[in-house]
Amino acid sequence: MNKAIFLDRDGVLNEVLTSRVKFVNQPGDLYLLEGAAEAVAELSHSGFDIYVVTNQGGVGLGFLKEKDLKKIHDHLIKIVKRHGGHIKEVAYCPHKPKAGCECRKPNAGMLLELAEKHDISLKDSVMVGDHERDIEAGKKAGCKTVFIGDEDTAADRKAPSLQSAVPSILELLTEET
Structure with a gap:
């Protein structure tokens, strides 16, 4: 079985609710956070597959078309690739925030689906997010977790940015379980 790194998108990889962009509704709205592409490249070079798992309720609410x-x-994948990184797949929940689906974080549906599809050992993998719902989804799936931000968290580790979290992520992936 494979080990994987699951990354939330908004707030971990790219800006959201900033002076430059409120929501990412078109490619031109995507501004990667400082060091995020380089962090994905470093994680990619470590030999672990990287997946993005993101709630995208704007689709269900009609603010954004799935295409x-x-x-x-x-x-996003092209930007990361230009920096030497590789995202294997992006999984997203397009449902409205209160739809009650199993794929929307804090539920673990996206992680479970990716694990089945790509033969991933969830207990040996890491979920990285900037909201407690990301951490909760990771824990429900059985993953180790890393929180990006400075708030209190139930995550196994915490860092101010994805770039600064790279050593913790790699350490969690190489720990014996």
Whole structure:
């Protein structure tokens, strides 16, 4: 079985609710956070597959079409690739925030689906997010967790940015379980 790194998108990889962009509704709205592409490259070079798992309720609410979301994710993958990184797949929940689906974080549906599809050992993998719902989804799936931010968290580790979290992520992935 494979080990994997699951990354939330908004707030971990790219800006959201900043002076430059409120929500990412088109590729031109995607501004990567400082050091994020380099962090993904470093994680990619460590030999672990990287997946993005993101709630995208704007689709269900009608603010964004699914085809446009796919263009945004293609753009994200290209930016990361230019920096030497590789995102194996982007999984997203397109449902409205209160839809009650199993894929929307804090539920673990996206992680479970990716694990089945790619033969991933969830107990040996890491979920990285900037909201407690990301950490909760990771824990429900059985993953180790890393919180990006400075708030209190139930995560196994915490760091101010994805770039500064790289050593913790790699340490969690190499720990014996």
